[in-house]
Amino acid sequence: MSNNTPENRPAVDLEELKDRVSRAPLHRFLQLKVLELEAGRARLLLPFRTEILANETYIHGGVIATLIDVTGDWAVATLGGQPVPTVDMRVDYLRVARNGEDLTAVGEVIRQGKNLAVADVAVYNPHGQLVAIGRALYRTG
């Protein structure tokens, strides 16, 4: 749904972008991994570790918000080549994420403009159920 045709889009090295996710200290702590990148779309993995729990039962919502922010950012980065600053974000929590669950997030660019981009992100538990959805605005120029 992007406006950017291949012609006016910069060449983006998706492999290099994939590797970059772990350069952020916070991403390293979270062990975030980019599973897939294609134009306008990113799929990330947040492997479970006990440090991300809110209590003995649930994964912390702040970690899910972080996963959404990063996944949307990486989806936008597939078009512009760089992660970009988040302007604002909405997160809706739909189902608790439980102790031990690896989470997968899929982000898609809804609108890519010269200055701003909007991305939607869906977070799934290992049963393929929606845990949370997010919508974020990024500054692209």
Add this chain to the structure above:
Amino acid sequence: MSNNTPENRPAVDLEELKDRVSRAPLHRFLQLKVLELEAGRARLLLPFRTEILANETYIHGGVIATLIDVTGDWAVATLGGQPVPTVDMRVDYLRVARNGEDLTAVGEVIRQGKNLAVADVAVYNPHGQLVAIGRALYRTG
């Protein structure tokens, strides 16, 4: 601005609530500290540590979203006695938070209903400048 008058509000042990913040594994990692609690209001500290950086220069927006979520939750908890699940949240990033900066968040309950509560949170850098604002909805019943 709460609807809960002292009469219909449960007695809440603010000191106990203050200590509880560090029971969550994620809060322990973040070294979150409750500075102040009063009815409908919470003030929290996120001390800087290198693991929360997005890059060499900036603190990660996901950590700021986490701080907002928790601060709003603790503000709501001052009225009901317990942290409660977040339903949804909006975060607006207003100014970058820099490497080395301790962040302070102030949360206020805007509306406390039987089933739902809304809280506003403002995050400040050590110069007293607004870094981000958040608004979150919590399920109280």
Add this chain to the structure above:
Amino acid sequence: MSNNTPENRPAVDLEELKDRVSRAPLHRFLQLKVLELEAGRARLLLPFRTEILANETYIHGGVIATLIDVTGDWAVATLGGQPVPTVDMRVDYLRVARNGEDLTAVGEVIRQGKNLAVADVAVYNPHGQLVAIGRALYRTG
């Protein structure tokens, strides 16, 4: 993506629901029309009239927000039988809606719970381009 299986869902008279949209005085002013209803999904039409303009060129964003609110509500109503109160809503404006354009909105229930439902809405211009997207939370119980 709803949790409500046909078994636990009340029988809903979709034809009656379709007609009800014009009972609201504001909907009558806007000449809102329900084009299609099915379980968890609604499609509405906002026909152009000059009174909804913000200036000579553009349709007012407040009218688009209204269309989003109502379309999400009607999508939720297909499952519960009744329009329900909106708790909160996010609207992202993606492209201006121009003088003379009829707008179509498609709403889908993302999560239907006992007490709360989340719906996503997309608004299109007559060229099939996205004008705005919205996400709203409704109180279902």
Add this chain to the structure above:
Amino acid sequence: MSNNTPENRPAVDLEELKDRVSRAPLHRFLQLKVLELEAGRARLLLPFRTEILANETYIHGGVIATLIDVTGDWAVATLGGQPVPTVDMRVDYLRVARNGEDLTAVGEVIRQGKNLAVADVAVYNPHGQLVAIGRALYRTG
């Protein structure tokens, strides 16, 4: 809380801006009136009329969203001199607005940047109770 000091801000004709609100056809239908303008702040009135009802009892949430959008916009316009496009908006409905109630909205600029501005808006009923709050992002450059 604006960053714009009087020195770098354009001279804005607040009286002219006040009158402009009724030039929009939708504002004329809603009989919107600007009560007060000062740098970074606007106060608007939405007088009751039956056409804004959702049913016999309540004012329509879409009209309240419109009031929020316009009030935030006018608050931003006090700094830049012009109403500007809305990028996105969140509305939280806190209390129903009843048949017959005139609504007053107060908007404040939280952050005014070169390209983007954030405004907060609170909507009150004639008893001074909060009906809704909104937060919107505007494109200023």
